[in-house]
Amino acid sequence: MATDGESPVRLAAETWESLFRAQVAVMRKLQAGPAFRKVALNEYDVLFTLSRCPSGWLRLNELNDNVLLSQSSLSRLVERLEKRGLVARMPAPDDGRGVLLKLTEAGAELQKDIGREHVRDISGLLGPALTAAEQKELKRLTEKLRHSVGARH
Amino acid sequence: MATDGESPVRLAAETWESLFRAQVAVMRKLQAGPAFRKVALNEYDVLFTLSRCPSGWLRLNELNDNVLLSQSSLSRLVERLEKRGLVARMPAPDDGRGVLLKLTEAGAELQKDIGREHVRDISGLLGPALTAAEQKELKRLTEKLRHSVGARH
DNA sequence: CGTCGATATATGCATATGCATCTAAATCGG
């Protein structure tokens, strides 16, 4: 039944491990750069996500879907960012429990600064590793994976 | 100059973001499973890496390449695993500074138990998302990426 | 309308993590 000596389960496991290790390797390099001296990875991730938000405002729980952090940790991370003047909070108008977030001027500025450097670093890592066609395929496959996994329920 | 309206730098950034988000999405699901009730992700990662080590023994600093943890954190993580009786330490015979690690019986047992469940979960996530051919391609691309990134210096 | 379960966020507390630094051993240059 095996198509070529490898079970589907094993293939999935190996694929995941490879994806995970590649992520670790790239992340290690990125974190070593000077960009992450000012904000930690997860903090930057929050700033980045907010910067990409069309309306400018984003709910805390929606933010939590993007970041690999528990709800409580995200709550405190945002608290720190607020204390540093990088994000602003506002009670959600349509839901008394909710909190809306957006970048302050300073936060947007910082995100852009770090983002530029970040993007350069990424390009320096992926560029020599994969052709443009390969990057597109990698992007397509990971998008498909993310979509499928996130779609459950 | 742009081949189809997208700069290489932008493509690299988008590819990396997609890879990263996919990793977060999958990891979130995996962590939610009962497998990670007994050991944290990084702890399992150490057990797994040790289980795959041909000689059985692995240097602490080599281990550190696999895991996204600082040296000091890994040192303490291993200390905890040792206290729990899951790994054993031994001074490196050829280097008085070094430490060698291997799984204990209990550690190997636990790794296998969790590993089985882990692999099932992974298969349940990747299987419906990507065809076998796509998984192979994803594996190939991430291996290439990891190799290229890790190879620097 | 009042009660009940679900959802969004915050907080107390124990633990994990990272940075800077320390110690010891290896390596290099004379």
Added chain:
DNA sequence: CCGATTTAGATGCATATGCATATATCGACG
């Protein structure tokens, strides 16, 4: 062979994180 530099790990200390839980609002239902 000796001193200087580098490398492997461990440790003090401040901070970040997660789990369990608290608080408040929401939504459904009788």
